[in-house]
Amino acid sequence: MHERTQNIDDALTILAQLGLPRAQQNERSALCLLALLDLSPARKWKQAGNPLIGITPIMDWAKAHYASAYAPNTRETFRRQTMHQFVAAGIAFYNPDDPTRATNSPNAVYQIEPATLDLLRSFGGKGWKNQLQG
Template sequence: MTSKIDETKIILEQIGMPKKQCTEISALTILAMASIKEQASWKLAENNWIRIHDIIQFVNNHYNKSYAENSRETFRKQAIHHFRIAGIIEDNGKATNSPNFRYRLTPEFLNTLKSFGSKNWENKISDFLSTHETLKSKYESKRILKKIPLTINDQDFQFSPGIHNELQKAIIEEFAPRFAQGAEVIYVGDTINKSLVLDKKRFEELNFSVIVHDKMPDVVLYHPQKNWLYFIEAVTSVGELSPKRIIEIEQMTEKCSAGNIFVTAFPDIKTYKKFAGSLAWETEVWLSELPEHMIHLNGDKFMGPRK
């Protein structure tokens, strides 16, 4: 009797997936996303929204595997990424770092999958393949529409979807023209691409030490006339400019001649209040819902560098 893993490999081959995506880990991913156990019928396949964590738990529990939590990137790179491109799975459009981010089988692929082993399989696979390129285009367009467009330094970019990147867009389009007029965007980290914008030449000119992405704030602006650096953190859930974060950034700029300005950006007052007690003194606060105003944690000094 053919195992469900082998059957899934056959399905992936017949819909035209490359050989490298017809592996055991790819098959297990599809089985978990379809919620199909070894003895289950394919007609019982489902396409509920699930996380990679759920995929790992399913294959460990029902296929006697022992994948650890740190295998998530392996599932993402070897299976999920390619399945999205092929238009056989989709995501729910949330930010990838959101706890609510999920994947599922596309309805078209689910419909095909449920017919495997039945007398309708040949017709179903033929129908699927006849529109497969159209489906791929459809889901590719769907992902593009979810992107957040913006212009940085006269170049067009796209942020991944999500509230965090919406706040970053507001920083660039609303904060910068009001409070950093004339400044250049020299660093922006997308939730997926941590260096969406990275002006290495400018950082070198400023004698900036090695850039450590997990210590960099979300947006860095530089004002050449004033020789000011604006370090701006977009906060929707974590990441405020606390005293510890300030020390980390100042260590990276200890040889830099520019003055440092630190700004924590929040989408609204409600979010700001959650973090008010942990913000560092001599920093600034900006709220995208009140874009024309600033909150200064600087005593009698308004916006200006700490050094």
């Protein structure tokens, strides 16, 4: 399978296995997860990173690495229908570098939660199922 498609399919599997609602089990949410991990098509899950990244940079990243272009007016869809749920589920932090940052700040950022990062780095390996259940 092509690496681009594989990573998106893997991310969809992960979102389902993490128990995210059906509304977040879609390509947009998969791309957000991949962007939170800086997991471009050629990178493996064990190489996942944890950059601070905002909504527009997530959208730009998806276009650059996965040829998935979204219109600028879909930023709120990314924020409300994916990233808010990631934060609520505890898999991402909102403004971990400055929790006092205003909610409507253009500098707002997200980052993968550290335990989730460790878990996702094990995806595809022997420890995935044990860590997922643990």
